[in-house]
Structure formats: C-alpha cells, structure tokens
Amino acid sequence: PSFGFLFDIDGVLVRGKTPIPAAKTAFQKLVNSQGQFLVPVVFVTNAGNCLRQKKAEQLSHLLGVPISQDQVMMSHSPLRMFKHYHEKCVLVSGQGPLLDIAQDLGFCQPITIDTLREKRPLLDAVDHDRRPNILVSVDFCFKPLSVVLFGEPVRWETSLQLIIDVLLTSGYPGNPYDQENYPHIPVLACNMDLMWVAEAQSPRFGHGTFMVCLENIYKKITGKELKYEALMGKPSRLTYQYAEHLIRAQALQRSWEQPIQTLYAVGDNLMTDVYGANLWENELASAAAAHCRSVLVCTGVYNPHTEVPLDTRDSITETVFHGHRDFRFDPGLVEPDHIVPDVDAAVDLVFQLENFAP
Numbered sequence: 291p292s293f294g295f296l297f298d299i300d301g302v303l304v305r306g307k308t309p310i311p312a313a314k315t316a317f318q319k320l321v322n323s324q325g326q327f328l329v330p331v332v333f334v335t336n337a338g339n340c341l342r343q344k345k346a347e348q349l350s351h352l353l354g355v356p357i358s359q360d361q362v363m364m365s366h367s368p369l370r371m372f373k374h375y376h377e378k379c380v381l382v383s384g385q386g387p388l389l390d391i392a393q394d395l396g397f398c399q400p401i402t403i404d405t406l407r408e409k410r411p412l413l414d415a416v417d418h419d420r421r422p423n424i425l426v427s428v429d430f431c432f433k434p435l436s437v438v439l440f441g442e443p444v445r446w447e448t449s450l451q452l453i454i455d456v457l458l459t460s461g462y463p464g465n466p467y468d469q470e471n472y473p474h475i476p477v478l479a480c481n482m483d484l485m486w487v488a489e490a491q492s493p494r495f496g497h498g499t500f501m502v503c504l505e506n507i508y509k510k511i512t513g514k515e516l517k518y519e520a521l522m523g524k525p526s527r528l529t530y531q532y533a534e535h536l537i538r539a540q541a542l543q544r545s546w547e548q549p550i551q552t553l554y555a556v557g558d559n560l561m562t563d564v565y566g567a568n569l570w571e572n573e574l575a576s577a578a579a580a581h582c583r584s585v586l587v588c589t590g591v592y593n594p595h596t597e598v599p600l601d602t603r604d605s606i607t608e609t610v611f612h613g614h615r616d617f618r619f620d621p622g623l624v625e626p627d628h629i630v631p632d633v634d635a636a637v638d639l640v641f642q643l644e645n646f647a648p
Contacts, residue, residue, distance in 0.1 A: 291328065294553050297557075306489040312633050312635070319638075325355055325356050330537045331540075333349060334524060336483050336497075336524055337365065338440045340364075341387065346359040363536060365480035366523075372520065376395075379434050380392070380399065380435065380438050381403070381456055384442070385442070413463060415451075439497070454507060478519050478520045479518055481498070483496035483524075523562075524565075525566025530555075558589060568625070586628065588631050
C-alpha cells in the first residue's frame, strides 16, 4: 500500500461506549484472514484519560481485530518528545490514572491536583462542604515548574483555582500572587476539542471548554494572555507529524517497500479532524513525505441530518469558529476533501480512490 489511515475514535467508531455499527464492517475490510492489517492504520484520538495500552485493548474488543498500542496515538503521546520537562516537577490536570500516564510518557515527578489540594487544603474554598474544619500545616516539598493539562478534570472549580494559584506564584501555591512573574511557568495542553459527541443528542463540553475558562480567568485577573509552551492533539501540527512517524514505523515493520504517499484522516469534527488534516496539507506536506486528505463522516459532531451532498464545496459554511484561540480561522481549512455517511463508506471510498483491491 502507498497510503495509510488516521482514524478518529469518538463519533467515528463509537458514541460514548456504544459502537457505531459501520465500524466493525469497515475493519473486516482492513485485515486479512490472520487479522493482520492490509494497510498502515493509526488511531488518532484527542482523548487523554487512559494509557494507550488500555485504549488498544478497548479498540480490539470493539472492532474484533487485534490492535497494538503502537497503533494508538492519544492526545498526550507527543509529550514523549518533550524530554527537557521529564526531570522537572510538573502539576498534572485531568482524570483517569494521571500519574501512570505521566510516568509512562517519561515524567519523573508528576503531582496531581488532588495531591496539591491535600497538601494545601486552604486553597480549595468554593465548595463549602470541602473546606477544612481544622487548619493544619502540611509539609509541601514540591515546586511545580510547569503545568500539563491532559484533559478535562471532574471538579473544574478546584482545578481552575489551583492551576491559577501555581501560575501566579511561579510554583509556590499558598504564597501571595505576584503578577510581575510574566510570562508564567510553562503550560503544555493536550486536546483542544471544544465539544465531543457521546450518547447524548447534542455534543458535550470537551477539554477545550475547560481551557477557555482557564484562559479567561487568567486574563481577567492579570490583564495578560495565558501562554502555552505547546498545544497538542488534533489539529496541531505536532500531532500529525507524530502520527506520520507511527504510520511509517508500521510500514517498516511489515517490510512494505512502497513509500507512503497519502494519509487519509477520517473524522467527525470540522474543527479538529478536517482542520488538522488541511493544516498539515497546506503548511507541512511540502516538507513531509505524505499528503493528507480529510474524510468527514456524519456519525458524530458533524451531522447534516440531510442527504450527503455530492459536491463538498457547497456543503460547509462555518460562521462560528470552535477551534482554539491560538489557531487562525480560515474557511478553507474546514472544507473536507470528502464527506461520507460513516466509516465503512470512508474505507470503501479510499480503496476506490487508491485502486486498492485487498
């Protein structure tokens, strides 16, 4: 094969924990009778609340084909490359096995919001029922030198408060705010999705919504912009560079000698899947080995509730930009190369475009 697939998960293969029927059909076409993939496939998800091994096991069960962790790219996967942060103490925000995820990525001294709250109980004051009855002094030897936002947390008010505390005290939460320390300590963020689709009829808040809250609180207090050292997860360039690396590693492992010329990014979200693929194509493809084509499915965030238009140029009008603050809006970047009903139709289309007969 001279092409590979980058599959989104939520809204393409599943809705919440419910499989989308077309997914299993599609993947029967992508493997041989031994369960080996006929083309390189990477699952590129903006989820970040579990280890990639766990996600690979979930996908294997869901799709009925063996998926390895090397085929799974979480929103936080590019953090493996940020080695100069790995030795430092980092405050991590999100949910799931955060310490395990951070350590798996190479971080040696991660500290969670919950641990910080335990060590500095006076900082978390919004919920009256969680305020400490007895004031105790707790030794706190950690000094977070950076903040890593893995995904949306459970108690937003606690995470927002403590992250602001760390940023405005240069890693000494509990100290008085010092707004002269600007720019603040580095912030690395994974997954900028404003919304995502689950079983509910309309999309749900994503980590991007939490980031909007954090950015606006910081600016309201300081009058200055919150700065990010790095943004990863779709649609960032970093994510697509890393995904291409994984695709090439698969081809090499299988001793496929034909160069991979085209990547097909199959997703359900104009602001992440389509925008990211088009951004890669416009700004990176000339320097990279592979072109990237976007294939939009109608089973997730994007759902026209009408027949799939034959001419995609007439199909998309985006008047409100749901992408992240630090990304420019360009109508051309949210124009998919192809629109199909579901992931099974996406696989059929790509096989047809590539004249590929399994």
